[in-house]
Amino acid sequence: MSRRQWWMWVAGAVLVAAAVAPLVHTWLTNPDDQRLVDLDVYRTGGQMLLDGRPVYEFYTPAPQLLPFTYPPIAAMMAVLLAGMSWSTAQWVWTVGIFVTLAVAVGYSFRQVLGRRNLRKYVPWVFAFLMVVCTYLMPIRDQVRFGQVDILLVALCVADCLVKRPWWPRGFLVGLATAVKLTPGVFLIYLLVTRQWRTLFMAAFVAAVLTLLPFVVIPHDAADFWFSALLDPERLGSNAATTNQSIRGMLIRLYLPETLTTVIWLLVVAAIGWYGFRGARDAYKANDSVTAVALVGLMAVLLSPVAWIHHLAWVVVVLGAIAGDGRDPVRLRVAAGVWLFYVVPVPWWGVSLKAADIPGVSVVLGKIVQNGFGLGALALVWLLVSWLPKRRELA
Numbered sequence: 001m002s003r004r005q006w007w008m009w010v011a012g013a014v015l016v017a018a019a020v021a022p023l024v025h026t027w028l029t030n031p032d033d034q035r036l037v038d039l040d041v042y043r044t045g046g047q048m049l050l051d052g053r054p055v056y057e058f059y060t061p062a063p064q065l066l067p068f069t070y071p072p073i074a075a076m077m078a079v080l081l082a083g084m085s086w087s088t089a090q091w092v093w094t095v096g097i098f099v100t101l102a103v104a105v106g107y108s109f110r111q112v113l114g115r116r117n118l119r120k121y122v123p124w125v126f127a128f129l130m131v132v133c134t135y136l137m138p139i140r141d142q143v144r145f146g147q148v149d150i151l152l153v154a155l156c157v158a159d160c161l162v163k164r165p166w167w168p169r170g171f172l173v174g175l176a177t178a179v180k181l182t183p184g185v186f187l188i189y190l191l192v193t194r195q196w197r198t199l200f201m202a203a204f205v206a207a208v209l210t211l212l213p214f215v216v217i218p219h220d221a222a223d224f225w226f227s228a229l230l231d232p233e234r235l236g237s238n239a240a241t242t243n244q245s246i247r248g249m250l251i252r253l254y255l256p257e258t259l260t261t262v263i264w265l266l267v268v269a270a271i272g273w274y275g276f277r278g279a280r281d282a283y284k285a286n287d288s289v290t291a292v293a294l295v296g297l298m299a300v301l302l303s304p305v306a307w308i309h310h311l312a313w314v315v316v317v318l319g320a321i322a323g324d325g326r327d328p329v330r331l332r333v334a335a336g337v338w339l340f341y342v343v344p345v346p347w348w349g350v351s352l353k354a355a356d357i358p359g360v361s362v363v364l365g366k367i368v369q370n371g372f373g374l375g376a377l378a379l380v381w382l383l384v385s386w387l388p389k390r391r392e393l394a
Helices: 003-028 037-051 072-077 086-108 116-134 137-145 149-161 171-180 182-192 196-216 218-226 246-251 257-284 288-301 308-322 328-340 345-355 361-369 371-393
Strands: none
Touching: 003 086, 003 116, 003 137, 037 072, 037 086, 037 137, 072 171, 072 196, 072 218, 086 116, 086 137, 086 149, 086 288, 086 308, 116 137, 137 149, 137 308, 149 171, 149 182, 149 288, 149 308, 171 182, 171 196, 182 196, 182 257, 182 288, 196 218, 246 257, 246 371, 257 288, 257 371, 288 308, 288 371, 308 328, 308 371, 328 371, 345 361, 345 371, 361 371
16 A cells, blocks of 8 residues: 555545544433443443343343343353443444444445546545445444444454455354344345355354353353343333334234234245345345345344344445446435435334324324335335346446
8 A cells, every 4th residue: 555545544534533523422422321321231231240140130220221132142242341441431332333334334335445447536435435324323323322233234244245254254144143143134145045154154153152151151041042032022112113123113003913923924924035035136146245235134124123223234235226336326326225314214203193184194104103114125125126127227
């Protein structure tokens, strides 16, 4: 790297830091009981292990009263956070969010960043993409709550998209699956694309990291797998607006519970078949970014509970839609998707319902309230059906 390129990367990093500083300042100067509340959960889970107390019986202090909801291996890893002061942990985690976002952006937009005629402008293009993706609502929520989702996205993206990884391919997917279960959809992806060696490694790592706590902290491991995991309300109100999974949208219709469950299972089966088939076809077409984006959307839509910050996968979706940046139609679509996930669409639906406009508020309000989930469904169709046709026209 020449001195000029080095300075361009430094300038780009300074630009990103300046652009995201207002967001970081807002959330890191929040009242202490409102600041990075999910990071507080992780850190307290690690502290419970150090204190020899049951991990799945504690709640963070009022007014949050949040329990630890992750598998026990995550609590074991959180011991590192517990060893830091609260102030240090906040800064370490926040910096980590942007480092892992950079990994996700770098691989998701690798086509445009790899263009020869843009090579000398790559630092500026990368800085622009970092800022653009930071202000997506699911990414803003990573900073607001101190969430782990973008780390999981980066692990899965790197594992699937790096050309020659220095680690055994599948290791990172297995790690992500063990930490938060929902990345387990990538095991299905590896199965349907017949990546047998990678599938074996991912399943092996996930299994080892799942069984290890039964040896080290057996009581907590049993508590999670045979009690905490079986209580979906432990995650919070499943009917809350922030739950944008298919199940969350159906629950907000307030149908009988049995009917809701039957409809959910049928819809999940249909969407899963469509999405994984599309991911397989994208993989065969040598478009792994689109394949990973589709699998990420499956992690959100098929999960019983998927909060807005779980939609960090939109970063990969934008990279898949934008492609190499030569198609103006794809760029306009990507810009529209970006804008949609920047503004708080679901909360507009809540406000619309509260406005109580006869004949409008209830129906339209519910549709808008489910906006991010319905948008994710539309993105699945876009990546499976629209994007291949667009590539053929190019």
